[in-house]
Amino acid sequence: MASPNPLSDRVTRRASVITRHLLQHPPPSTTLRPSICVEYTPPDPSSPSDFDTVELRRILDGHHVADRDWVFGLMRESRLFCPRRIGRSDTVFVSPDYNQSMEQQREATMRRVEYLSSRGVFEGWLTRDDPEMEMRKFAAFECIGIYDHSLAVKLGVHFFLWGGAIRFFGTKRHHDKWLKDTEDYVIKGCFAMTELGHGSNVRGIETVATYDRSTEEFVINTPCESAQKYWIGGAAKHATHTIVFAQLYIDGANQGVHAFIAQIRDANGNVCPNIRIADCGHKIGLNGVDNGRIWFDYLRVPRENLLNSVADVTPDGQYVSAIKDPDQRFAAFLAPLTSGRVNIAVSTICISKIGLGVAVRYALTRRAFSIAPNSPEVLLLDYPSHQRRLLPLIAKTCVMSCSGNYLKRIYVKKTPEANKMIHIYSSAFKAMFTWHNMRTLQECREACGGQGLKTENRVGSLISEFDVHSTFEGDNHILLQQISKALLGEYLAVQLKKRPFKGLGLEHMNGPYPVIPDNLTSSVLRSSEFQSYQVAEDLARAFSERVIFQIFLDTEASFPAGPLKKLFGLLRSMYALVSLEEDSVFLRYGYLSPSNVAIVIKEVANLCSELRPHALSLVESFGIPDAFLSPLAFNWIEANSWSSVQQQQ
Ligand SMILES: CCCCCCCCCCCCC/C=C/C(=O)SCCNC(=O)CCNC(=O)[C@H](O)C(C)(C)COP(=O)(O)OP(=O)(O)OC[C@H]1O[C@@H](n2cnc3c(N)ncnc32)[C@H](O)[C@@H]1OP(=O)(O)O
Numbered sequence: 001m002a003s004p005n006p007l008s009d010r011v012t013r014r015a016s017v018i019t020r021h022l023l024q025h026p027p028p029s030t031t032l033r034p035s036i037c038v039e040y041t042p043p044d045p046s047s048p049s050d051f052d053t054v055e056l057r058r059i060l061d062g063h064h065v066a067d068r069d070w071v072f073g074l075m076r077e078s079r080l081f082c083p084r085r086i087g088r089s090d091t092v093f094v095s096p097d098y099n100q101s102m103e104q105q106r107e108a109t110m111r112r113v114e115y116l117s118s119r120g121v122f123e124g125w126l127t128r129d130d131p132e133m134e135m136r137k138f139a140a141f142e143c144i145g146i147y148d149h150s151l152a153v154k155l156g157v158h159f160f161l162w163g164g165a166i167r168f169f170g171t172k173r174h175h176d177k178w179l180k181d182t183e184d185y186v187i188k189g190c191f192a193m194t195e196l197g198h199g200s201n202v203r204g205i206e207t208v209a210t211y212d213r214s215t216e217e218f219v220i221n222t223p224c225e226s227a228q229k230y231w232i233g234g235a236a237k238h239a240t241h242t243i244v245f246a247q248l249y250i251d252g253a254n255q256g257v258h259a260f261i262a263q264i265r266d267a268n269g270n271v272c273p274n275i276r277i278a279d280c281g282h283k284i285g286l287n288g289v290d291n292g293r294i295w296f297d298y299l300r301v302p303r304e305n306l307l308n309s310v311a312d313v314t315p316d317g318q319y320v321s322a323i324k325d326p327d328q329r330f331a332a333f334l335a336p337l338t339s340g341r342v343n344i345a346v347s348t349i350c351i352s353k354i355g356l357g358v359a360v361r362y363a364l365t366r367r368a369f370s371i372a373p374n375s376p377e378v379l380l381l382d383y384p385s386h387q388r389r390l391l392p393l394i395a396k397t398c399v400m401s402c403s404g405n406y407l408k409r410i411y412v413k414k415t416p417e418a419n420k421m422i423h424i425y426s427s428a429f430k431a432m433f434t435w436h437n438m439r440t441l442q443e444c445r446e447a448c449g450g451q452g453l454k455t456e457n458r459v460g461s462l463i464s465e466f467d468v469h470s471t472f473e474g475d476n477h478i479l480l481q482q483i484s485k486a487l488l489g490e491y492l493a494v495q496l497k498k499r500p501f502k503g504l505g506l507e508h509m510n511g512p513y514p515v516i517p518d519n520l521t522s523s524v525l526r527s528s529e530f531q532s533y534q535v536a537e538d539l540a541r542a543f544s545e546r547v548i549f550q551i552f553l554d555t556e557a558s559f560p561a562g563p564l565k566k567l568f569g570l571l572r573s574m575y576a577l578v579s580l581e582e583d584s585v586f587l588r589y590g591y592l593s594p595s596n597v598a599i600v601i602k603e604v605a606n607l608c609s610e611l612r613p614h615a616l617s618l619v620e621s622f623g624i625p626d627a628f629l630s631p632l633a634f635n636w637i638e639a640n641s642w643s644s645v646q647q648q649q
């Protein structure tokens with residue numbers, strides 16, 4: 001196959017047409033000279049996609065598209081969500097004002113929560129737990145996260161962590177007492193698991209809860225400075241109650257980590273007796289969330305405040321639990337963290353879509369350098385190097401969208417037997433998608449040049465707002481260890497019990513190991529048979545990539561022949577081959593020879609040129625309303641014109 005032109009064919013053709021026209025019809029009075037004013041030309045409408053972008057949005061969003069547009073509309077219509085005009089008067093972009101002080105951002109976040117609550121957005125979020133409600137909640141939450149991470153996290157700790165702990169760790173007495181008041185924001189909850197001295201290692205936490213049978217109370221105490229609860233979202237300013245994790249002691253025996261309900265403020269916002277609270281201070285992002293530190297000074301809580309779905313303490317101090325194995329009992333206490341990880345995984349993909357939505361639209365209107373004298377400067381996205389930077393990220397974002405939808409579907413139908421698989425898949429997707437998001441945002445920021453540093457253009461500020469995703473709700477490296485541990489456990493069990501692999505997405509290991517042809521060809525590289533073996537490698541990371549690939553392949557297989565199926569084939573190949581190209585593991589283990597790697601690299605370049613005509617339609621299919629992008633995605637010259645400056649004064 002001929003090596004790709006230094007520019008795509010389309011650009012070459014257009015440059016020659018323009019040049020020929022100008023030579024045949026020179027402007028009347030002046031010699032031919034390049035225009036000295038850059039003008040904004042909207043993206044080229046002449047390459048309409050042959051696939052239906054509305055249909056592709058429905059597939060990538062996966063569900064509840066109308067609900068999403070309803071939530072976007074609620075935010076767009078309230079000045080609470082756009083404290084200052086951005087862009088021209090006829091295009092108001094909706095975004096928080098990150099120039100506000102930490103205190104102002106925190107108060108603004110709380111006002112936005114109250115507004116959404118008053119509009120009924122949270123109805124049923126805790127008092128219903130049917131799959132339909134759960135999926136509707138995911139959809140709303142993704143839209144809220146597209147607007148602002150602080151708002152999403154503020155809601156996340158209240159509904160998914162505080163509310164989730166009550167629902168999963170609690171029993172009827174807790175559900176009846178706390179869930180409705182939580183849903184209506186009569187109380188504001190937070191989740192105190194992490195301590196200054198222990199975050200990933202939950203079993204190492206030092207807060208102590210000692211049972212006092214004479215009063216049928218637990219006495220909760222912070223024995224030393226490293227035991228202070230740290231990073232607790234909502235605790236610094238607004239939360240009235242918390243789930244506190246502590247080592248449970250009965251008659252001197254440690255029964256391990258358990259969860260208790262504790263009130264930390266009264267209804268007027270005053271800190272309760274035997275509680276001390278301090279602020280974690282300004283962060284590099286997420287300053288709309290009031291993260292706080294909590295010390296418990298022999299705080300007494302009634303026996304009923306133990307969340308007792310996993311284990312209980314009788315009035316006379318007997319410890320009872322249906323789960324005898326301490327590890328499995330501990331696992332049960334960690335299961336609610338999974339809902340947060342699922343939300344993070346599926347929401348973070350939306351953030352990659354914002355970055356790509358801005359960077360691709362900009363790359364379709366920004367030009368740099370001419371190829372020939374007196375010819376127009378070249379569109380950024382017509383440079384193969386710019387295509388290689390952005391188009392594989394579009395493919396990965398599309399592929400991961402399908403995996404995110406798959407994760408939501410299995411999560412809302414969860415059963416105790418599926419807990420382990422959901423833990424592994426949610427850990428895998430949370431780690432892989434959040435790392436993908438940070439890499440995508442950085443690439444998009446750079447692809448926008450200096451404009452990427454402007455806060456109002458969103459791409460750059462999203463980096464600091466979402467950096468925390470690789471840490472909270474489970475450090476990504478720790479989660480990869482969880483995956484590897486589970487895979488190794490399954491592998492050993494299969495060897496010992498001489499049974500086939502079943503569950504955990506390892507069934508392909510029951511088949512013959514792949515044989516990699518010595519000389520790869522384009523058609524072999526683009527075949528799903530080759531690709532499905534090519535990402536099953538190396539434990540946690542490869543496992544994750546393979547599961548993500550397989551879900552996308554299954555989605556593609558469900559389509560009838562047509563433009564969408566063809567597009568999915570291109571995206572799948574791009575995902576698989578760029579995974580091969582970027583991960584040295586294939587070279588390291590000898591699965592790919594250096595000459596084959598060169599063929600893979602060339603095929604990726606070919607895929608870029610085939611995806612290039614669809615770039616605008618692909619990002620339009622991401623379903624991010626224009627108002628939630630930024631001025632840079634549109635007429636960025638008008639947005640920076642003197643008249644715009646005057647309008648904003
Ligand atoms: C666009 C907008 C986006 C917005 C998104 C917002 C989302 C909403 C959420 C908002 C929250 C944001 C605020 C942040 C809050 C927090 O950070 S809360 C604190 C989070 N902390 C953690 O996640 C702690 C991480 N550490 C752990 O999970 C555990 O300590 C550990 C590392 C897993 C335990 O290690 P270890 O002590 O070695 O125990 P193991 O032997 O590995 O585990 C015992 C068994 O338990 C099983 N298991 C572990 N976790 C789970 C789980 N979650 N579910 C089910 N099972 C689990 C594990 O597999 C072991 O099983 P066996 O191997 O079979 O014994």
Ligand SMILES: Cc1cc2nc3c(=O)[nH]c(=O)nc-3n(C[C@H](O)[C@H](O)[C@H](O)COP(=O)(O)OP(=O)(O)OC[C@H]3O[C@@H](n4cnc5c(N)ncnc54)[C@H](O)[C@@H]3O)c2cc1C
Binds near residue numbers: 232471475
């Ligand atoms: C903005 C923000 C909000 C948060 N909100 C909450 C909240 O509301 N409630 C709550 O309870 N917590 C919250 N957290 C805390 C968060 O869950 C912890 O920061 C996270 O679990 C990591 O723990 P850590 O910070 O102690 O890091 P550590 O666990 O100390 O890890 C530090 C580094 O060591 C590495 N490491 C640790 N153990 C190992 C190992 N065995 N092998 C190899 N490497 C290892 C990790 O990969 C990491 O890179 C929040 C944190 C932040 C930043």
